[in-house]
Amino acid sequence: MSKEEIQLPSLEVCLSPALLHLHEVKGSIVVIIDVLRATSTICTALYNGATRVIPVATVPDCIRIGAELGAITAGERDGRVAEGLEHGNSPFEYSRDFIQDKTLVLTTTNGTKLLHMAKDAEQIITGSFPNLSAVCDYLIAQKRPVILGCAAWKDKVNLEDTLFAGAVISRIKAHFNINDDAALAAEMLYSSNEDKIQEIMTQASHYKRLAKFGLQKDIQYCLTPNGANVLPIYKNGELVIAK
Amino acid sequence: MSKEEIQLPSLEVCLSPALLHLHEVKGSIVVIIDVLRATSTICTALYNGATRVIPVATVPDCIRIGAELGAITAGERDGRVAEGLEHGNSPFEYSRDFIQDKTLVLTTTNGTKLLHMAKDAEQIITGSFPNLSAVCDYLIAQKRPVILGCAAWKDKVNLEDTLFAGAVISRIKAHFNINDDAALAAEMLYSSNEDKIQEIMTQASHYKRLAKFGLQKDIQYCLTPNGANVLPIYKNGELVIAK
Numbered sequence: 001m002s003k004e005e006i007q008l009p010s011l012e013v014c015l016s017p018a019l020l021h022l023h024e025v026k027g028s029i030v031v032i033i034d035v036l037r038a039t040s041t042i043c044t045a046l047y048n049g050a051t052r053v054i055p056v057a058t059v060p061d062c063i064r065i066g067a068e069l070g071a072i073t074a075g076e077r078d079g080r081v082a083e084g085l086e087h088g089n090s091p092f093e094y095s096r097d098f099i100q101d102k103t104l105v106l107t108t109t110n111g112t113k114l115l116h117m118a119k120d121a122e123q124i125i126t127g128s129f130p131n132l133s134a135v136c137d138y139l140i141a142q143k144r145p146v147i148l149g150c151a152a153w154k155d156k157v158n159l160e161d162t163l164f165a166g167a168v169i170s171r172i173k174a175h176f177n178i179n180d181d182a183a184l185a186a187e188m189l190y191s192s193n194e195d196k197i198q199e200i201m202t203q204a205s206h207y208k209r210l211a212k213f214g215l216q217k218d219i220q221y222c223l224t225p226n227g228a229n230v231l232p233i234y235k236n237g238e239l240v241i242a243k
Numbered sequence: 244m245s246k247e248e249i250q251l252p253s254l255e256v257c258l259s260p261a262l263l264h265l266h267e268v269k270g271s272i273v274v275i276i277d278v279l280r281a282t283s284t285i286c287t288a289l290y291n292g293a294t295r296v297i298p299v300a301t302v303p304d305c306i307r308i309g310a311e312l313g314a315i316t317a318g319e320r321d322g323r324v325a326e327g328l329e330h331g332n333s334p335f336e337y338s339r340d341f342i343q344d345k346t347l348v349l350t351t352t353n354g355t356k357l358l359h360m361a362k363d364a365e366q367i368i369t370g371s372f373p374n375l376s377a378v379c380d381y382l383i384a385q386k387r388p389v390i391l392g393c394a395a396w397k398d399k400v401n402l403e404d405t406l407f408a409g410a411v412i413s414r415i416k417a418h419f420n421i422n423d424d425a426a427l428a429a430e431m432l433y434s435s436n437e438d439k440i441q442e443i444m445t446q447a448s449h450y451k452r453l454a455k456f457g458l459q460k461d462i463q464y465c466l467t468p469n470g471a472n473v474l475p476i477y478k479n480g481e482l483v484i485a486k
Binding site (some may be wrong): 015016018019022068153154155156157158159162179180181183184185188189192193200203204205208 | 258259262265287396397398399400401402405422423424425428429431432433436443446447448449451
């Protein structure tokens with residue numbers, strides 16, 4: 001039988017939150033992708049034993065919820081720990097020693113915005129290179145329509161989230177019907193550059209922003225598959241490891 | 244001197260009309276890209292001697308303006324010549340015998356929408372593979388900021404317009420400062436597939452739509468460089484060949 005006859009679920013890529021309205025969120029699994037660095041840090045904290053990660057949109061929300069829950073607060077603005085918060089966005093801040101059995105309240109701009117926009121989805125999970133395999137395995141097992149949602153940068157398409165979408169597609173495409181040029185383009189982009197992701201990323205705008213702050217080690221980690229291979233799923237306002 | 248020191252103009256890619264607000268249209272040259280088939284047909288008609296092409300948004304506007312000017316009216320809806328119009332969107336309809344010294348009033352959905360959205364630009368020109376070199380030569384000569392504007396398909400990113408943006412960038416990037424991930428991605432996509440554009444396009448959603456109508460010959464022409472190498476420029480509501 002052809003793919004169409006078996007009626008595989010659809011897979012689409014949304015390259016920017018400003019394009020999300022073009023996709024049918026209801027009934028789909030939306031994968032929130034914010035490679036540098038929110039979703040890489042989220043899976044790392046959970047992998048290292050955090051009880052949950054609560055994503056919030058603003059610094060005041062982060063301070064308030066952190067105080068209510070006695071949780072660790074984290075978030076950056078313009079490359080520095082935001083005033084009133086305790087920690088930054090680097091995955092290296094969330095070692096097992098530090099984060100095990102704790103709640104992390106994290107404020108990010110691009111990723112959190114997209115997550116809240118996707119609230120009508122059937123399920124919301126987060127994806128990044130450190131949990132690439134977990135994302136792929138989960139999506140194959142669920143057999144539902146998928147939207148790979150790139151958080152982008154202030155709505156502008158970015159290279160790292162697009163490449164991650166391509167990495168997922170290259171691994172799971174046999175299980176989905178893909179009739180979406182953004183998905184085709186993301187996969188072609190990834191497949192042509194699979195062996196030089198770190199190298200091509202040095203041209204990306206976000207790389208240049210982060211490199212100014214000496215964060216090359218963060219970037220390298222965030223572009224390496226399966227360093228924190230768990231699946232964060234969003235339930236009742238919290239990201240926890242999917243059972 | 245480095246590129247930055249010489250202060251080259253910027254070059255950005257807008258992958259969908261829904262992202263145009265992220266770009267500084269004022270002061271820029273906006274290149275309207277609607278490869279299948281509006282901008283390919285526009286340069287072909289002008290190359291073959293049309294006096295001007297007037298792009299309009301709706302079928303009633305096309306009929307009314309066509310009647311006022313005694314012009315040829317053209318446009319399709321759902322793959323057929325729209326009711327009340329005389330001709331379709333195929334570049335092969337506009338041979339020199341037919342179109343020389345005539346005015347063409349053309350209604351298209353995606354391309355015309357983007358063109359009207361970009362009305363505050365310093366200049367608006369149209370680009371497609373049949374006039375690839377003319378577009379590149381013009382942009383290099385002008386030394387102004389450039390936005391390569393993909394018409395897309397109902398705001399969804401499409402492969403052919405993205406590939407054309409990449410083709411332009413690969414030829415003119417030494418003359419511009421590029422700090423835009425969409426531009427990087429478009430160029431990488433094109434450069435990795437330069438020798439197999441026709442082949443990869445068979446996977447694209449628009450290819451499938453047009454192939455259903457037996458339009459493979461149109462597609463092949465629209466993906467081949469420099470078959471109608473003139474530069475359409477938008478002035479006072481009309482596209483004419485730039486002097």
